[in-house]
Amino acid sequence: MKRILLSHGSGGKATASLIRDLMLKKFGNSILNELNDSAILNSTGEQKLCFTTDSFVVNPLFFTGGDIATLAVNGTVNDLAVMGARPLYLSCSFILEEGVEWNMLDRITTSMANAARKAKIQIVTGDTKVVEKGNTDKMYINTSGIGLLQKGLIISKELITAGDKIIINGEIGAHGLAVMSKRENFKTNIKSDCAPLWDIINNMLSVGGIKFMRDPTRGGVATVLCEIAENSNIGIKIKEESLPIHENVLSFSEILGLDPLYIANEGKVIAVVDKDKEKPMLSNMKKNALGKESAVIGEITKENKGKVVLETVIGGERIIDRLTGDQLPRIC
Amino acid sequence: MKYITEYRNKDLSLRLAGKINDYLLEYKGQISLMEVCGTHTHSIFRSGIMNLLSKNIKHLSGPGCPVCVTPNEYIDTAIAYSRLPDIIITTFGDMIKVPGSTSSLEKEKAAGGKVKIVYSPLESLEIARTNPKKKVVFLGVGFETTAPLVASTILTASDEKIKNFFVLSGHKLIPPAMTALLENKEVKIDGFICPGHVSAIIGEKPYEPIAFGYGIPSVIIGFEPIDLLQGIEMLVKQITKEKEPTVENQYRRVVRKNGNVKAMSLIKKVFETKDSTWRGLGQLPKSGLYIKDRYFHFDAAKQIKVTVEATKTPSKCICGKVLTGTKKPYDCKLFGKLCTPENPIGPCMVSSEGTCAAYYKFNKQ
């Protein structure tokens, strides 16, 4: 009997097959089929509406640099922001396990309020359900968001051409490892990068030249790059030595046998930018608190169509591919 | 990262690669080098060093992936345990996707089996301490690097009189596999890249029959790009210039000539060596570690009675030939079509260090 496996939820190839074979097949339409971070709605008015949703099932609920509430707000807010839409309103649904402590929920809702204030959005509607003990892992949160797309803005994969630069606003791999370090009984100083991206993205939009944006959450930078390159007539070349990675993140990855390129980030945006805008874009991003370590990590190429090629630190080469499911800590 | 970053220097890598290529220009022939450790396969592909080296170095990946060489019977047994109500299976990550005859631990987990991924056998022992009503089985898969850890954990369990901790031993030994490869006339190997961390335990001596008996140059090599290149330089120099093949040690900062004597004594205390079945190689004499009678309380195979389904081996899968280096992954009719990382048929595709998975991820040729 075919069953749902954990790998179906990890954002890799298994997730892609599930969405294609069930969801798109059953209720696909021209908007959904785009599979963007947010849907751009056919709405009247000068600015189009953007709409998105996400569910948060993190374990542990609290980790260094964030918690399930900050994730729930910023995850959805950022899905709007990377489409070029100013986030405005969120809905919030809680599914709580019977027996969860009131104090814990107090902490979570306080955190959610703070995150909403920082992201400059209002939570305007919501729902709460309680399920019997044992039927859920303490709590799950779903948030849906609405934003307004900047007038006249068009961002699309189709705009990408050879020579464009790939820019990220800072160091990678911190969020996934911050969560993992609690689970794996390691003591680390790794802090999740969970943060709202609209401010820095709004500034980036004012520079101009942005062809495409995406936030590298589950599946990491590698998955976003593969999504850009696959089924296209362009290739991507990345330089390993250009990837901004803090030493503690690199070290912890080495210990667990993980590749930082596939680890989740929650405060990062990857932008494909016209090469003529590379310098002003970087300079602008570095002025923002969330962009101090912004870097060009690679470029779009004519060669290697459909592929992501990495030049290794020693000058060798390898192909970056999508993962099937979650990256598992290796022992060998 | 001290003692890691220095070994990733681009300048030195290019110089070492240049030196290796110069040897090959002079030699004017092809040479085949085999690594027998899955981590070496992974490191070689991750670093991209083969791009820097002459096409006259043929790179073979041998049976060093402990998951790859675990036979179907072992996985079927673990799956059968996972279906029992009072069992918790604890295992290293890669094992959960390995296909057995009809299922995998990943699929059993989805169907309700209790399977937990652990970083260390010590975590498994802790799970046993905190779940006294459950039987906790650790899947002891791995070569000489991991066997002493499991031996030590069994001894700790014994000292603490823990009654609900068990190990299903699938540990295997590398030198018998290397010898078996050389007995196979089909395989042409000019030099062995010997596993760095296995050698940290067993030392240099076990490779002497390979070098002096079979005449195959053998170099113990580390895992960073500079280690790989320096070790390959030593191997290529032996093959193309030196007359007498010998055992050399590039990884001297970690591997001592006599290995880790204490770790070896723990293996000898807890395990005995017997014949064992290797996927792709068949039964090899004195190549597996089994828990001694003295510690039979911890031996899952003796303590936990279960019916295991009849073993089925997939017919078109050529993992056996891929493991021995006689075929490349793209020679397999199933590679990339019916056998992919999402739907692996043989363990060479399942494990992140498996030859087919490495090829699929890094090469796709």
Place this chain on the structure above:
Amino acid sequence: MCLAIPMKLIKIEGNKGVVELSGIQKEVSLNLLTNVKVGDYLIIHAGFAIEKLNEKEAKETLSIWEEIGNLQQS
């Protein structure tokens, strides 16, 4: 089974030690080693220290490569 990383021993507590790399700390078993002291670099595999890194050898290996560089430059 070979993934193992050099980490610095910062504390010994009986047959367990705390090792550290770039601010990452882990308690590991020292059962497989004898004569270790705080400050040693240990090779860590699956929660155990399997060997002590020989810093003298590490320096010598690096200096050989510098020699290659000098020879090629001259």
